[in-house]
Amino acid sequence: MAELVYDKNGRLLFTKEMKREYTLLFPTMLPVHFGLMARILETEGFRVEMLTTNHRGIVDEGLKYVHNDTCYPALLVIGQLIDAVKSGKYDLHKVALLITQTGGGCRASNYIHLLRKALEKADLSFIPVISINLSGLEPNPGFKLGLGTLRKAIFAMMYGDLIVQCANQVRPYEVASGQTDQTIDACEKALLEAMNRGEGLSFQSMVENFDKLVAAFQAIPVAGEAKPRVGVVGEIYIKYSPLGNNNLEQFLLSEGAEPVVPGLTDFIIFKIYNREVDVGIYGGLWLKKKVCQIFKGYVEKCQRAMIAAMEKGGFRAPGTFEDLRRLIQGYLGEGNKMGEGWLLTAEMLELIHSGTPNIVCTQPFGCLPNHIVGKGMIRKLKDDYPNSNIVAIDYDPGATKINQENRIKLMLANARGLAKQEPQRQAGAERAPV
C-alpha cells in the first residue's frame, strides 16, 4: 500500500506509487468532453473513473458535509465524490479525487478546500485530492501532465465542443430517435482509438477530424419544421451538468425546443485572457502577458478551425472569442473576471445576435458573480433588444423542479408568441415603404 506523504503545509500528496495503485475519481460536468479527457489520462497511465451518478443521495451527502449556504455546484460535486467513495465500490485506500481549481475571486476557488474539509469530517482525510488547474497550484509528484497532454486536452475540448454543438442542432430533428447519441458514441470511439494509435495529435489531423465529425452528424437524417431555439448560459457547472440543472436540455427537447449551449472553448480562452487583461489594468510582468497571449493564440487558432468546419458542413457555428469581446463593449469591462465574468453576458449577446433571443440564464441560488453578470445585465439587454426573452433560473437543493419548469414554460410561451409576431413584423416592414 502506498505510503501517505505530506508537503510542508500538511497537504497530502499524490505520489508516484499511488499513480500505480490508485483509481482517480472525478465529477462529471460535460459528459462528452470529460469522457474524452478521462481516456487521455488513461493513456498517461492513470486509472480514472468519471462519476455519472445522479440520485438524491448525492445532494444529501453534500448537505451533510458542506456548509448549506455554499453554492450548489460545490454541494453537488463534493456530494457526488463522497457518495462514490462511500458506495463500497472502491477500496478506500486506493482512490484519489480529482477536482478542478480555477482560482479567482469567486467562492468556486474554494471547492478543493471544502472537499478536503468534507473528507476530514467524514474521517476520510487519508484520501488524496488532486487539483487540476492552469496556474501550477498544488503540485503532486504522481500527477504531472506534460505539454503533450495539455495539447491533447485542448483537442479533447475542441472535439467535445464540436460534437456537442453539432449534435444539439441535429437531435431535435432526428428521424430515427437516438441516432444522434449513437453517433456521438461512435465519434468518441473513433477519436480515442486514433489517439491510442498516436494519430490525430497534430493540428492538421485535428482539422481533418473536425471534417469527419461534422460529416458524421450531417449524415443523420432529419425532418420537421424549425423549432424555437433556446440558449442556455450561466454558471459553468449548472449550465452544463444535467445533475446540476435537473436535465435542462432534456426538458427543453421534450417541450419542443432546440437547446443552444455555447461551448467550453470560450471559457478556457476567457480564463487565459484574464491574466493578460490584469497585466494591462493593474501592471505586472510583460513575460506573463506574452506567454498568455501565445497560449490564447493557439487555442483561438483551433477555435477558428472548428468554426470553419462547422460552417462548411452547413451547421450554425458559434462566433470567435474576438466576436464576444466586441459584443461586450458598453456592457461590462474586461476586468470583470470572477466566475464566468463578462463572458456570460457576452454569450447572451451572441445568442441574441445569432437569432436565439430566448435564453435560460442558469445559476446556483445566490451565485455572487451572477448577481452582476447574469441577473444584473438582463434589464439592459431587454432595453437594447426588446425582443430578447431571458429567464433567470436558480438551482439549489430545495428548489423544486416544478417551479423551475413553470418559469421555463413561461419563457417558451413567450418565445412562441414572439415567433408568431415575427412574420407579421417582417410583413409590416416590407409594406412600410409603400
Next chain:
Amino acid sequence: MSLRIGIDIGSTTVKVVVLDEQNKLLFRSYERHYSKARERSVETLRSIRDKLAGQQVRMVITGSAGLGVAKAAGIDFVQEVYATAAAVNQYIPGTDAVIELGGEDAKIIFFGGALEERMNGSCAGGTGAFIDQMATLMNVSVNELDALSLKHEKIYPIASRCGVFAKSDIQPILNQGGRKEDVAASIFQAVVDQTVAGLTQGRQLKGKIVFLGGPLHFLMGLRERFVETLQLDGEHAIFPEDGDCFAGIGAALCASDYAEHPFDALLKKLEESVDHVGLVDTMPPLFTDPAEYDAFLARHNAMHPPEVDVSAYTGDAWLGIDAGSTTTKMALITNDGGLLYTYYHSNLGNPVAIVLEQLKEIYRLCGNRIAIRGAAVTGYGEDLIKNAFSCDAGLVETVAHYNAARHFNPDVDFIIDIGGQDMKCFKVRNGAVDSILLNEACSSGCGSFIETFAKALGYNIAEFAKLGLLAQHPVNLGSRCTVFMNSSVKQAQKDGASVEDISAGLSISIVKNAVYKVIRAASADDLGRHIVVQGGTFHNDAVLRAFEQELGRDVTRPTIAGIMGAFGAALAARDLRLDKSALLDAQALETFSHTARPVTCNLCTNHCSLTVNTFDGGRRFLSGNRCSRPLGKEKAENPDLMNYKYKKLRAMQGKGNGSGVRGRIGIPFGLNMYENLPFWFAFFTRLNFEVVLSPESSRKLYLKGQHTIPSDTVCYPAKLLHGHVEALVDAGVDAVWYPCMSYNNDEGIGDNHYNCPVVAYYPELLAANVPALKQTRFLDPYVGLWRHKDFEKRVAQMMYDTFDIPKRETAAAARAAYEAYDAYVHDVRETGKQYIAYARAHDMPIIVACGRPYHIDPEINHGINDLITSFGFVLVTEDALSYLEGYAPRKVLNQWTFQSRMYNAARYVCTQPDMQVVQLVSFGCGTDAITTDEMRSILENGGKLYTQLKIDDISNLGAVKIRVRSLMAAMDARKHRDG
C-alpha cells in the same frame, strides 16, 4: 365556434370558467382544493355536466399545479401568466401592468412594447399562503385580518423579502404589545413591498394597473396598501369583478387555438387521471407497524417529573414563565422540581392577557396553602411580562432550557429545542453552555409552519401529525426554508402524494432542517451522547421519530418537552432563594390593566419603533428601544470603535484642503467605500474637487433605489447602493466616482487580496440598471490600489483623459492619497489600542466585531454596536487587531482582503483572555458560507466561544439580543468554572 372551458389549478384553489362564442362568461367557480386538485376539478365539471353533456368543447388547463394534471389527463395546457395576459388584452385593453397574487405565486406582467413577465423566484415564496400563515399566527381569520388592517394607525417596518423574515419581525411586535390593527396593515404592506421590490427589477410600475388573484380580490386592506404605495387613483387601479379567476378566463380564451373534443370525453380523461399517481421522491416509513410505535411511546413516556397534587400540597412554590414566540408556557414547581401546575397554550398574539388569566388561576389553586417564593420569566416576551407582573428575574432562553435539561439528565451534553418559530441547540461542556446555535432567520418558523399547513389541509396539528406516523411512503420535501417546502409540497401534491405521506415528509423535513441547516452535523457523534430534545414541536411523535432515525440513536424527550423553558425558569427562580417574591399578588391582579401604544422615537437617526406599554397605577414599560435614551437615561457611552470609525468616515466630505474649483465629485457611501474613502477623499480634494458624500443610509434611501435592484437575493449592503447613487444624482454632482475593484489592498495576511464579486463589480451593475445615472457622468473604471507605482501611472492617464488634469498633479495626489489612507489605518489601530486599554483599566470585557468595513453602517447593523456596549462591553473591530498576527495557512482559500482580517483578528482574540468575537454576517453573503465555518474552528480550537449575528434588512434585534445574552451567560459560566 364552440364553448370554451378554462381550468386554472393553483396551489390552493381551482378555478373553472366557461366562455361562450362572444367571450361572455357563462360559468365561473373559485374553490379551495385542499391538495385534492384533480378531485376538485372533476367535481366542479360534474356540477355543470347537465349544461355541457353531449357538446363539443375546447378545454385548456392552466395554473402552477395544473401542469401535472394536464399531463396526466392528456388535456392541453397553457402557462398561467400567458393565459392571464390573454384575458387582460381581451377585457381591459390599454393596461400597462398586471399585478397578480395567488396562493403562492406573485406575478407582474408588463404590457406596452414587448410583453414582459415576472414571477417570484424560488426565494420570494408565498403571498396568499403567507397571509394565511400570518393570520394563523395572530389567531384571526384572513377576513378578520383584513378588517383589522383597515383600522391601522401606523405601519411597522417588516422585512419584505421572504415570508419567514416578516414573521420574525411580526412576532416580537405582537409579543411586546403592538396593536393588532397596525400589525395587520404592516403584513399587507410587507406583501406589497415584497411584490414591488422583488418583481419590478428595474421597471417602474406606472400607468393603468390591473390587480388580479384571490388575495387582491378578497382583501380590501391589501388593495388599499397597493393603491397607496403605488400612488394610484381610481382610473389607474383596476380591480376587475372576476379578478380572482382571470387566469381561468385566459385559459378559456387560449382554448380557441386548440382542438375540439366532446365534453364527456374530456371529463372522463380527467376522472381517470385522479387515479394516476406520478413518481414521487419518497423515503422509508417512520414506523413499519403499530407495535414499533407503541414500544417507542413507552420508552419516551417514562421520562417525566414527579407530579404533585396542587390541591393537597402545602408549602413553598416557584413559578416559571416562558413567553415564547407563539405560545406561553408556565410551570409551578416544588423545591424538588415536582410539578404543581403547568400550562401550555398559544399566546393568541397577546401574552399579557394569557399570563394574567393564568396567574389568577394559580393564586386560586394556591389558596393559603402555597406561597410563591419566586418567579422568573424567559422567552421572547421576557421584558414585557417581567415588567407587567413584576417578576423577580428574567433569563435568556438558552439558559432556561439548560437548567431544565440538566434536571432530567445531569450528563446532558447536547440540547435541541424546536419551538413554534425558532430552534435553539447548544452543546454542554464541563457543566456550562459551550456553543450555541440558533436557527438563521430563514429556517425559522418550522414548528408553526407545520401547524399552518395542517390547518390549510383542514386538520388540527395533532391529527395531522398522527397521520404521518404510519405513512408508508413519506415524501422527500428537501431541507431548506419553509417557503421552499411549500413548493415541494405543491409538487408532491401534483404527483398525487397522499396527505399521510406529506405529513410524514414535513416532519422529516423539519428534522433535516435542524440537523443539517442549523446544527450542521455530519454524524450523531458530532452532537453528543446524551441528547435531550425539547420544545413544543417535539411533542409531535413523527418529528421525534424522524430525529432519532436521522441521528441513528435514541434521545431523551421529557414528557414536559413543551414547557421545559418554563420549568427551567422556575428552577432559576427557586435558586434565587428569595424570602419573598415581588410578583404581583392576587389583589394587585384584580386592578391590573394594560394598554399598548406605538410611538416613533426621534432621539436619534435610528427612529426606532417603540411600543409604550402602560399598566395600572401608571407603571410604564417601553419596548423596541435599542438604547437607554428614550427611557430618559443618557446613552451608555462605552468605547465603541464601530461608532468611532463611522463618524470619522462621515466627516470626509467637502473641499478638504483644496479649492474645489474642478467641480463636485460624488462618492456613494457604501460597500468598499467604507475602506477606501480616506484614499479617494484625499485624492480628489488634493486635485481640487469638492467631495460630495451620499447621505447616511436609511430605510428611506433604500426604498428610493429599490425599484432598480435586479437581483432580490443579493446582500442588503449592495442593495443600498441604488439609493446612494440616486441621491448623488439628485444632489447635482458633476460626476460620480465608483470604481470597479477586483482586488483590494494587499495586507500580506492572505493567499490573495480580492474583493468579493459583488463588491468588485457592483458599479457596473448600477451603470446598467439605474436610469438616473444617465443624467450624470458615472465613472466606474477598473483600478487596483495595491501596486502603487502602476496605479499612479494609470490613474494619471485616466484623470488626464477624463478631466484634462496634468499627469504630474494626479501622481502627486495619488501619493498624498496613499499617505492619507495609511494615516487612517494607523488611527484606527491606535484608537483600538486605547479602547482596549480603557477596558482593561475598568475591568470590562471586550467584544471584537468581525465583519466587513461596511458593517459599521447603522442601517446595515441596526445598532448592534449600541446593544453590545449597553451590556457593558467595549467594542473594537477586526481591522484594529488583524495586523497583530502574520500570515498563516488556513484550511480554506484565504483570498479576500476583508475576510482575511477576520481570520487574523480571531487568531489574536484566542490569545487574549478578556476578548470574545462576534461575527457579523449579511444575509445572502456568499463568502461567509466559507468564512463562518473557518471562524468557528479558529475560535473553538483557541478555546473561545463562537457567536454569529446574521443581519438583514430586518431592523428587529430580538434574535441578536438572545445571542449576545447567551454569549454573556456562557462567559459567566466559564468564569465560574475557571474561577
